[in-house]
Amino acid sequence: MFHDGERMVVVSDKISKDASGVLSAQLGKEKRIVPLRFYQALSKIALSVIPEAELAALQRTVGWVRYGSSADMPIPKVAAAIVPLSPDPSAQITLYIRKKDVSRLPHVVCEFRLGCYMYVYALPFSERDNWDLIEFFEDDDFKDTFRHYSYVPSWILQDYGNNREIPIVQNITFAPRNA
Known part of the structure:
Protein backbone atom coordinates (compact mmCIF):
# COMPACT_ATOMS: atom_id res chain seq x y z
CA MET A 1 0.00 0.00 0.00
CA ARG A 32 4.37 -14.75 12.68
CA ILE A 33 4.53 -12.51 15.75
CA VAL A 34 4.69 -12.81 19.53
CA PRO A 35 2.01 -10.41 20.89
CA LEU A 36 3.86 -9.89 24.19
CA ARG A 37 6.84 -8.51 22.25
CA PHE A 38 4.59 -5.80 20.80
CA TYR A 39 3.62 -4.62 24.31
CA GLN A 40 7.26 -4.75 25.37
CA ALA A 41 8.22 -2.63 22.34
CA LEU A 42 5.54 -0.05 23.17
CA SER A 43 6.78 0.00 26.78
CA LYS A 44 10.38 0.42 25.64
CA ILE A 45 9.37 3.49 23.62
CA ALA A 46 7.78 5.01 26.73
CA LEU A 47 10.74 4.13 28.94
CA SER A 48 13.12 5.79 26.49
CA VAL A 49 11.53 9.20 27.07
CA ILE A 50 10.27 8.99 30.66
CA PRO A 51 11.82 11.43 33.16
CA GLU A 52 14.73 9.80 35.00
CA ALA A 53 13.09 10.46 38.38
CA GLU A 54 10.31 7.98 37.50
CA LEU A 55 12.65 5.08 36.67
CA ALA A 56 13.21 4.00 40.28
CA ALA A 57 9.57 2.86 40.51
CA LEU A 58 9.77 1.12 37.13
CA GLN A 59 12.66 -1.31 37.68
CA ARG A 60 10.37 -4.36 37.28
CA THR A 61 9.08 -2.84 34.04
CA VAL A 62 12.63 -2.35 32.78
CA GLY A 63 13.48 -5.96 33.69
CA TRP A 64 10.38 -7.19 31.88
CA VAL A 65 11.24 -5.21 28.72
CA ARG A 66 14.95 -6.12 28.68
CA TYR A 67 15.03 -9.67 30.05
CA GLY A 68 11.45 -10.95 29.99
CA SER A 69 11.27 -11.17 33.78
CA SER A 70 7.70 -11.19 35.19
CA ALA A 71 6.61 -12.70 31.85
CA ASP A 72 4.17 -14.99 33.68
CA MET A 73 2.33 -12.01 35.22
CA PRO A 74 -0.83 -10.65 33.54
CA ILE A 75 -0.51 -7.37 31.67
CA PRO A 76 -3.16 -4.74 30.89
CA LYS A 77 -4.86 -4.65 27.53
CA VAL A 78 -3.92 -2.08 24.93
CA ALA A 79 -6.69 0.21 23.68
CA ALA A 80 -6.34 0.73 19.93
CA ALA A 81 -8.25 2.94 17.52
CA ILE A 82 -8.07 4.67 14.19
CA VAL A 83 -8.51 8.32 15.06
CA PRO A 84 -10.24 10.85 12.82
CA LEU A 85 -7.42 13.36 13.17
CA SER A 86 -5.15 14.44 10.37
CA PRO A 87 -2.38 11.85 10.33
CA ASP A 88 1.10 12.98 11.24
CA PRO A 89 3.83 11.18 9.29
CA SER A 90 6.03 10.75 12.37
CA ALA A 91 5.41 8.69 15.48
CA GLN A 92 4.35 10.52 18.64
CA ILE A 93 4.42 9.41 22.27
CA THR A 94 2.64 11.18 25.13
CA LEU A 95 3.12 10.08 28.74
CA TYR A 96 0.67 10.89 31.52
CA ILE A 97 2.47 10.41 34.85
CA ARG A 98 0.44 10.22 38.04
CA LYS A 99 1.80 12.60 40.69
CA LYS A 100 -0.15 11.40 43.76
CA ASP A 101 -0.35 7.84 45.07
CA VAL A 102 -3.96 8.10 46.22
CA SER A 103 -5.59 7.10 42.94
CA ARG A 104 -6.46 3.95 41.00
CA LEU A 105 -5.04 5.60 37.91
CA PRO A 106 -1.96 3.86 36.48
CA HIS A 107 1.38 5.38 37.43
CA VAL A 108 2.14 5.90 33.72
CA VAL A 109 -0.45 6.00 30.92
CA CYS A 110 1.05 6.08 27.45
CA GLU A 111 -0.47 7.28 24.20
CA PHE A 112 1.40 6.24 21.07
CA ARG A 113 0.32 7.57 17.67
CA LEU A 114 1.56 6.46 14.30
CA GLY A 115 -0.31 8.15 11.48
CA CYS A 116 -4.01 7.67 12.19
CA TYR A 117 -3.42 4.74 14.58
CA MET A 118 -3.54 5.40 18.32
CA TYR A 119 -2.59 3.02 21.12
CA VAL A 120 -3.27 3.76 24.78
CA TYR A 121 -1.60 1.52 27.35
CA ALA A 122 -0.29 1.50 30.89
CA LEU A 123 3.29 0.69 31.80
CA PRO A 124 2.98 -2.52 33.80
CA PHE A 125 4.73 -3.52 37.04
CA SER A 126 5.29 -0.05 38.53
CA GLU A 127 5.92 -0.03 42.28
CA ARG A 128 3.60 2.98 42.44
CA ASP A 129 0.58 0.97 41.24
CA ASN A 130 -1.45 -0.81 43.90
CA TRP A 131 -3.39 -3.09 41.53
CA ASP A 132 -2.70 -5.10 38.37
CA LEU A 133 -4.19 -2.51 35.93
CA ILE A 134 -5.83 -5.28 33.89
CA GLU A 135 -9.06 -3.34 33.22
CA PHE A 136 -7.65 0.19 33.68
CA PHE A 137 -9.20 1.52 30.46
CA GLU A 138 -12.72 0.65 31.69
CA ASP A 139 -12.12 1.94 35.23
CA ASP A 140 -14.36 4.86 36.28
CA ASP A 141 -11.40 6.88 37.63
CA PHE A 142 -9.64 6.49 34.29
CA LYS A 143 -12.74 7.47 32.29
CA ASP A 144 -13.36 10.51 34.49
CA THR A 145 -9.75 11.69 34.19
CA PHE A 146 -9.16 10.90 30.52
CA ARG A 147 -12.48 12.15 29.14
CA HIS A 148 -10.93 13.04 25.78
CA TYR A 149 -10.73 9.34 24.93
CA SER A 150 -14.53 9.11 25.03
CA TYR A 151 -14.60 11.14 21.79
CA VAL A 152 -12.97 8.25 19.93
CA PRO A 153 -15.91 6.05 18.91
CA SER A 154 -14.19 2.79 18.09
CA TRP A 155 -11.74 1.62 20.75
CA ILE A 156 -10.72 -2.02 20.52
CA LEU A 157 -9.14 -3.56 23.62
CA GLN A 158 -6.36 -5.84 22.47
CA ASP A 159 -4.78 -8.52 24.65
CA TYR A 160 -1.04 -8.78 24.01
CA GLY A 161 -0.37 -11.07 26.96
CA ASN A 162 0.31 -14.10 24.76
CA ASN A 163 3.97 -15.18 24.79
CA ARG A 164 3.50 -17.70 21.94
CA GLU A 165 4.11 -17.02 18.27
CA ILE A 166 0.88 -16.57 16.27
CA PRO A 167 0.21 -16.11 12.55
Missing part, protein backbone atom coordinates in the same frame (compact mmCIF):
# COMPACT_ATOMS: atom_id res chain seq x y z
CA PHE A 2 1.46 3.38 -0.97
CA HIS A 3 0.47 6.93 -1.90
CA ASP A 4 1.28 7.82 -5.51
CA GLY A 5 1.02 11.58 -4.93
CA GLU A 6 -2.70 11.72 -5.69
CA ARG A 7 -4.31 8.66 -4.10
CA MET A 8 -3.68 5.54 -2.04
CA VAL A 9 -2.76 2.50 -4.12
CA VAL A 10 -3.24 -1.05 -2.85
CA VAL A 11 -1.28 -3.80 -4.56
CA SER A 12 -2.32 -7.36 -3.73
CA ASP A 13 -2.48 -10.81 -5.29
CA LYS A 14 -5.53 -11.64 -3.18
CA ILE A 15 -8.43 -9.24 -3.75
CA SER A 16 -12.06 -10.26 -3.42
CA LYS A 17 -15.41 -8.49 -3.84
CA ASP A 18 -18.63 -9.63 -2.19
CA ALA A 19 -22.22 -9.18 -3.45
CA SER A 20 -22.64 -5.84 -1.64
CA GLY A 21 -19.55 -4.35 -3.32
CA VAL A 22 -17.18 -4.64 -0.35
CA LEU A 23 -13.58 -5.13 -1.48
CA SER A 24 -11.05 -7.01 0.64
CA ALA A 25 -7.34 -7.21 -0.09
CA GLN A 26 -4.67 -9.21 1.68
CA LEU A 27 -1.59 -7.06 2.35
CA GLY A 28 1.50 -9.18 2.00
CA LYS A 29 2.09 -12.69 3.24
CA GLU A 30 1.35 -14.28 6.58
CA LYS A 31 3.73 -13.17 9.31
CA ILE A 168 -1.02 -12.70 11.36
CA VAL A 169 -2.46 -11.88 7.97
CA GLN A 170 -3.04 -8.19 7.30
CA ASN A 171 -6.15 -7.33 5.32
CA ILE A 172 -7.79 -4.08 4.31
CA THR A 173 -11.49 -3.74 3.54
CA PHE A 174 -13.22 -1.05 1.48
CA ALA A 175 -16.98 -0.56 1.58
CA PRO A 176 -18.94 1.54 -0.90
CA ARG A 177 -20.24 4.79 0.61
CA ASN A 178 -23.85 3.71 0.13
CA ALA A 179 -23.35 0.37 1.93
